[in-house]
Amino acid sequence: MEKSFEILNDPEFMERFGLNANVNASVLHDICVQDVKYTCTQDIDLYVPIPGTGNSLIPGSCRGELIPLTPDVTCNVSVICAEESLKPTCLGVDIRVGFQIILTPPPNTNLCPTMVINHYQNFECTTFCPFPSGRPISGNDLRAALQKIDGSCVVVKDLCCHIDDGQCSRVHIRGTLIDKLWKHDNLYVLGVALGGVTVSQEFPEPHKIGECQPCPPPVNGVRCGCY
Numbered sequence: 001m002e003k004s005f006e007i008l009n010d011p012e013f014m015e016r017f018g019l020n021a022n023v024n025a026s027v028l029h030d031i032c033v034q035d036v037k038y039t040c041t042q043d044i045d046l047y048v049p050i051p052g053t054g055n056s057l058i059p060g061s062c063r064g065e066l067i068p069l070t071p072d073v074t075c076n077v078s079v080i081c082a083e084e085s086l087k088p089t090c091l092g093v094d095i096r097v098g099f100q101i102i103l104t105p106p107p108n109t110n111l112c113p114t115m116v117i118n119h120y121q122n123f124e125c126t127t128f129c130p131f132p133s134g135r136p137i138s139g140n141d142l143r144a145a146l147q148k149i150d151g152s153c154v155v156v157k158d159l160c161c162h163i164d165d166g167q168c169s170r171v172h173i174r175g176t177l178i179d180k181l182w183k184h185d186n187l188y189v190l191g192v193a194l195g196g197v198t199v200s201q202e203f204p205e206p207h208k209i210g211e212c213q214p215c216p217p218p219v220n221g222v223r224c225g226c227y
Contacts, residue, residue: 040125
């Protein structure tokens, strides 16, 4: 907090953020917000098969086989959807996250062309840490806590990926998943009011990260790029 208020002593920074020189940094505000009460954090460590190799489509045949990828192929991963629901037992939260993996070979090579894979992964959180005490709760204690919760949000951070063995077999995705349970609350906070008229809008689809849609049905027994 002290570091943040250093900005208010620097006229150049204040101008960048649209703050007036006479701003009052100790104004008490009464706000209604989504107040995070419980947090579940877990590692993302999963492997996604790369489809389309000859051995998996036509055993012993080269038809349709992709040229093996090498470690210098660029791998990028991003989140394309996320959704959550309470377990029927009220003993945790089920989470589903959609990842889009893009594999791109180095330029001027005869390796595989750019490949896009949509992968949907299920997670669950059955132990949460109350904020700010951090004492883990689960079981009936979590069931009681959920009675006071209005909603949740998912944070996916530090995502990275690489080809596991360079043989067009699988992609290794790593990162961190954070599930936050929140309650609509009325808080008093110290802060800075920018003033003026503020209009808020959430970017719509297709930019918006929304709920995960089911994979399309297989065509001739083959399901392409959706796992």
